[in-house]
Amino acid sequence: MKQYIRNTRMFFIVVMISILISGCSTIKKEVAFKNDTTSIQINNDSCPNNGDCAIAIKKGSYSIETDTTGAMYPLFTEGEGELVEFTYAVPAKEGIADGDYKETIMFQVPKGLKGIMVLKDASLSKLKLLLNKQCFCRGQAGYHLITQGRLAIKRNAKNEISFDLNYQIDGIDIIVSNIKL
Template sequence: MKVLLISLALILANSCKSTSEKEAEQQGNTTETSMNMKEMCPEGGECTVEVRENATLTVADDEATGGLYSVIEAGNKTVVTYTYAKKGPAGTADGNYSETIQFELPEVTNTMSLSDSNLQDVQLLFGKQCYCKGEAGHYRVTNGSLKLEKTNKGIMMHLDFKVPEVTEQRVTSISRMISM
């Protein structure tokens, strides 16, 4: 009887797909890579890159709060989301901290170099999610530089930026290959 129950439990566990796998199948063209390399990710956190093809990024104003938020919808561009996440101390309800950087790539891009206010040509957006009064939220990035170069492996990205409205910003530079 025990063998039967254990076998049944193993079959059920192996036959189920996680919610994220189902969402990826529905999205169709979503690629996510995770990296825990110290030289690429600020200390103590985990960084991920999500690439959504056939999408568009819209930066919208929240009239109620005066803040910004991002909306990703179907479209003819590619949306890149880079996330840095650090778990808070055990036993804290709101100690987690994360930063997101989002931008969209035009349909055909071989090389691109943008700086300062031209960063808004790709809707470059910085988000800070934490319990940090007055700083949590999304900000348009207008101070920095973004260089993209398409290769046979994907797109090489170099981003250096600063958000003056934020006193503590952990991600200020990203250099990595984005697999497509």
Template sequence: MKKIIALFLFGLLFSCTAQKNMSTTMSKITSECPKDGACEVEILKNKQLLLLHDDLGGMYYDIKDHDGTTVIHFQYNKTTEANLQDGHYREDILFEVKNSDKSLNLTDSELQQTNLIFGRHCFCKGQTGYFKIKKGRLNLFSKKDEIHFDLSFENEKVPQLIRFISI
């Protein structure tokens, strides 16, 4: 009986596999990334960017499955020494476009058509969180499975390092 249970558990262990997210692709960043860190971009096809608020008025986001839209997530991570406990610094830029959009030219308040947000994460009391971007310019065009965009923006709430992205 012990052999049967052990064989069953062994078979169960190797029959389970992690679910892979096939909608994530990495793209080439053509804009300059600060030399003291690393930048990357994720293109999440058939996903939706939901902007939510907590009880204290802070903004956060969730990404859900949604046919017809794509979420673009750019992230800059500053390289820090491993022995620094509170030395991390990260900036996120996220927005959502319709899969049917072949070209977009948005300026300032029009940027919120894409739910464009900027996130700053560090040990910077009172200067962290996610913020809507209301000042900037987004030029985007897509063909087949490729997305190209130039985004320049200014956040008026907290300091920022990244001001321009070209993918």
């Protein structure tokens, strides 16, 4: 009986190590995708004083998928295209578990954009404008499609992108509702 218990434990350990090793391949792909990123300084007006903000323009694109529970999430693909990602983060106070707070806004830059494009309300879905709210806040956390607001996006002659985004989501409390670059 003792031998059986030892063999069962050993089998369980081998299975767990195999799962951990096989999970690393997806991490490597994500890191490779994130290496192709341009970080940008942002206007202090877009970032509340109690948090840290960052904007990145990444190469690639994403589609919006739905899991078996009905929750949406982005599925990133490498290749052509550009996407903008703004992140506002407040780290947890020392000694508080699950106290981090993060809002990430992302959208795809329209292919071939030259000059200015202004989108309002339902037309924002053309850019797959998403909010990812990460916090310990029931009913609020997760990905949410943004369909209320206004986005003015511009590509200048030097191929640089700037934008002004104002948005809201019914039923979701947000801290950052205006982002300018």
